[in-house]
Amino acid sequence: MSDCLFCKIVSGDIPSQKVYEDETVLAFRDINPQAPVHILVIPKTHIDSAAAITAQNSGVVAHCFEVIAQLGKDLAGGFRVVSNCGPDAGQTVPHLHFHILGGRPLAMEMA
Numbered sequence: 001m002s003d004c005l006f007c008k009i010v011s012g013d014i015p016s017q018k019v020y021e022d023e024t025v026l027a028f029r030d031i032n033p034q035a036p037v038h039i040l041v042i043p044k045t046h047i048d049s050a051a052a053i054t055a056q057n058s059g060v061v062a063h064c065f066e067v068i069a070q071l072g073k074d075l076a077g078g079f080r081v082v083s084n085c086g087p088d089a090g091q092t093v094p095h096l097h098f099h100i101l102g103g104r105p106l107a108m109e110m111a
């Protein structure tokens with residue numbers, strides 16, 4: 001999608017602080033971190049949100065979680081994985097992404 005912020009990060013048109021990249025998945029630091037460690041993990045192909053995951057595209061979503069597991073190994077105390085889906089959940093970028101939050105004890109509230 002040519003007007004998608006995260007597609008532009010994938011293409012390199014917008015810079016990012018990459019922490020991991022392979023053929024199908026990219027991970028980079030959130031520009032407005034909510035915790036000492038705040039990483040976004042995204043599929044390189046455009047998927048609107050968690051509500052658009054299907055049998056046809058779920059392979060790359062599974063791979064996102066393999067990457068999350070690897071990145072989480074540096075967070076000995078644990079970490080949280082969040083994916084906001086739709087406006088009521090606060091999704092501001094309509095390209096599927098998983099927030100990894102960690103580096104300190106996190107609030108227990110989920111919503």
Ligand code: AMP
Nearest residue numbers: 014016029030031032084090091092093
């Ligand atoms: P969400 O609100 O769940 O859609 O998350 C979108 C996230 O993208 C927010 O945490 C933003 O801080 C982050 N973000 C927006 N623009 C950029 C950017 N250029 N580089 C890195 N993170 C960004």
Ligand code: ZN
Nearest residue numbers: 004007046095
């Ligand atoms: Zn996109």
